[in-house]
Amino acid sequence: MRTFLSRHHADPTANTIAQALGWFSIGLGALEILAPRKMARTFGMPRSRGVLAGYGVREIASGVGLLWAKDRRPWIWSRVGGDALDVATLAAGMGPSNPRRGTTGLAMAMVLGVAALDIFCAARLSAAPGRAAPVRDYSARSGWPRGAAAARGSARDFATPRDMRAPPGLRHLNGGEQPG
Amino acid sequence: MRALCYHGKQDIRCDTVPDPRIEDPRDAIIKVTSCAICGSDLHLYDGFMPGMENGDIMGHEFMGEVMEVGRDNTRLKVGDRVVVPFTIICGECEQCRRGNYSVCERSNRNASVAAKVFGHATAGLFGYTHLTGGYPGGQAEYVRVPYADASAVKVPSTLTDEQVLFLGDIFPTGWQAAVACDIEPSDTVAIWGCGPVGQFAIRAAIMLGAKQVVAIDNVPERLVMAKAAGATVIDFDQESVVERLNELTGGKGPEKCIDAVGLESHATRSVDALYDRAKQAVMMETDRPHVLREIMYVCRPAGTISVPGVYGGLVDKIPFGAFMNKGLTMRTGQTHVNRWTDDLLRRIEEGQIDPSFVITHRASLEEGPALYKTFRDKQDGCVKVVLRP
Structure with a gap:
């Protein structure tokens, strides 16, 4: 058995943010996959719909990773990398030829805001082993004043009430009394 | 008196509220000496249980000293030290007579509401939504205990609060x-x-x-x-x-x-x-x-x-x-607490088990709201919180 005496991702704030970002990622990814044409038009970049659909897949992968993985760090850093791609894509669409560059600029501001949150979260999670609270030692908290050996079976005098007895089949399985 | 009150999801406050009073001849008023935050309180704190209202007093794991008894309550007297089970029981209905105390047929004063949700009503519980009667809970300085003559468990002075408090629930x-x-x-x-x-x-x-x-x-x-x-x-x-x-x-x-x-x-x-x-x-x-x-x-x-x-x-x-x-x-099912308390009290007295092993945090009532969060987030090694009003 592996050790359980260490605490994983002990920074609850970072974990809460990571979880929220995971759901956000899945939601945004679903939108990009389901409506890439509409989104591309909104940003005045109609030829980018294939790229947006691809980014949708990336977002969903990051989201599922953030929600599922035991170690969330690679997945939050994957979001930071994705943010860089988003910024580059939007920057390419902010030229004077884009009649909707105002909307694109707004999207850029939102991406930068989320990127800042991603970087904050990634930094916190990456620092988690260092900031993990020490595990309190409860190894003396047995609850047995007379010791573990005396405790084992100390209540065998207890008669299970009739309404809480196990079905006879189970007793047979255990080598006890035969079913009636 | 001071009490921990519900004010919405993840919003528990230590408020000043009116003192409880005897409402029924079988009641008792208890001065709480120790109470605990239970894991099931966290379901209320996180907003997962329907039926909580603004200002409801939290808590269903508590013990204390009897301050006042109703005129028909001949089993308890002022000064008795008691643990109060979280299930409120009349001790007389068909289910209570069978030992199925957590489905007492009389103690839930909002039985019709509960029946709409669960098909039939279950017992009244302290501080645990209006589906179970909307009774003020025990994270307070004083509590009115309905049917106290049937439910309250007298405990000897030879045992500490921390040894017997958990007879009320966990x-x-x-x-x-x-x-x-x-x-x-x-x-x-x-x-x-x-x-x-x-x-x-x-x-x-x-x-x-x-x-x-x-x-x-x-x-x-x-x-x-x-x-x-x-x-x-x-x-x-x-x-x-x-x-x-x-x-x-x-x-x-x-x-x-x-x-x-x-x-x-x-x-x-x-x-x-x-x-x-x-x-x-x-x-x-x-x-x-x-x-x-x-x-x-x-x-x-x-x-x-x-x-x-x-x-x-x-x-x-x-x-x-x-x-x-x-x-x-x-x-x-919820626990038929009174079915087990006498036997478990004996086992504590005999030294088979000391329930105080589980307490990791002790605090005043005023510190209760912060400890709800600590307990919910499993921070600071928190396993069990005991409050002393």
């Missing part, structure tokens, strides 16, 4: 969970959740003579506390629960399984846990039953499942085919 709850498994000397008992109820279920299973007790959680302190009692532990973040349980039982699975987690399962790395989170977020499911699913899957055929963990509403994707085809038995 000790008998863990005990009943194990008793409902009808443990035999050859049994492996697997217990999901090493919170306070899980800790007592572990100890009850050991006392009742199980061959092997396996405890499952992912919080290091709680696993250490489980191991201290003599349990084999599984950290579900580190290894597969199903594989490990099969390994520990020669591939057959545990005969007896206890769900001491309930509706807020925090499984990681499982598809069904993500599914539950998503459905809960869009209000298509109230409870997250990952543990129940895992138990039904891993339990040995003809085995028994005991569910002390609280569920509040609707669950989805329950593998009922496994449950039916394996011929499993399930026992559940």
Whole structure:
């Protein structure tokens, strides 16, 4: 058995943010996959719909990773990398030829805001082993004043009430009394 | 008086509220000397249980000194030291006479509302929604105890508050969970959740003579506390629960399984846990039953499942085919506290167990709101909080 005496991702704030970002990622990814044409038009970049659909897949992968993985760090850093791609894509669409560059600029501001949150979260999670609270030692908290050996079976005098007895089949399985 | 009051999701405040008074001849007024935050209080704190109202006094695990008794209450007298079970019981109805105290037919004063939700009403509970009567709870300086002549448990002065406080809920709850498994000397008992109820279920299973007790959680302190009692532990973040349980039982699975987690399962790395989170977020499911699913899957055929963990509403994707085809038995319900208290009090007095092992945090009532968060987030090694009003 592996050790359980260490605490994983002990920074609850970072974990809460990571979880929220995971759901956000899945939601945004679903939108990009389901409506890439509409989104591309909104940003005045109609030829980018294939790229947006691809980014949708990336977002969903990051989201599922953030929600599922035991170690969330690679997945939050994957979001930071994705943010860089988003910024580059939007920057390419902010030229004077884009009649909707105002909307694109707004999207850029939102991406930068989320990127800042991603970087904050990634930094916190990456620092988690260092900031993990020490595990309190409860190894003396047995609850047995007379010791573990005396405790084992100390209540065998207890008669299970009739309404809480196990079905006879189970007793047979255990080598006890035969079913009636 | 001062009391911890509910003001919405994750908003508990220490308020000044009117003192309670005798309303019925069987009542008693208790001056609370110790009370605790229970894991099931966290379901209220997180907004998972319907029926809470602004200003409701929290808490259902408390004890204290009798300050006043109603004229028909001949069993208690002023000055008695009592533990108050969280289930309010009349002691006279058909269910109480059968020992099914948690489904007392008379104590829920909002029975018609409860019946609409559950089909039939269950017992009144202290500080636990208006579905169970809307009774003010015990995280307060004083409490009115209805039917106090039937429910309050007198405790001797030779034992400390910390030794007997948990007779009101988590000790008998863990005990009943194990008793409902009808443990035999050859049994492996697997217990999901090493919170306070899980800790007592572990100890009850050991006392009742199980061959092997396996405890499952992912919080290091709680696993250490489980191991201290003599349990084999599984950290579900580190290894597969199903594989490990099969390994520990020669591939057959545990005969007896206890769900001491309930509706807020925090499984990681499982598809069904993500599914539950998503459905809960869009209000298509109230409870997250990952543990129940895992138990039904891993339990040995003809085995028994005991569910002390609280569920509040609707669950989805329950593998009922496994449950039916394996011929499993399930026992559940709120705890019939008064059915067990005399016996458990005797065991504490004899030194078989000292329930105070579980207390990790002691504080004043005013510090209660902050400790709700600490307990909910499992921070600072928090397993059990005791407050002294």
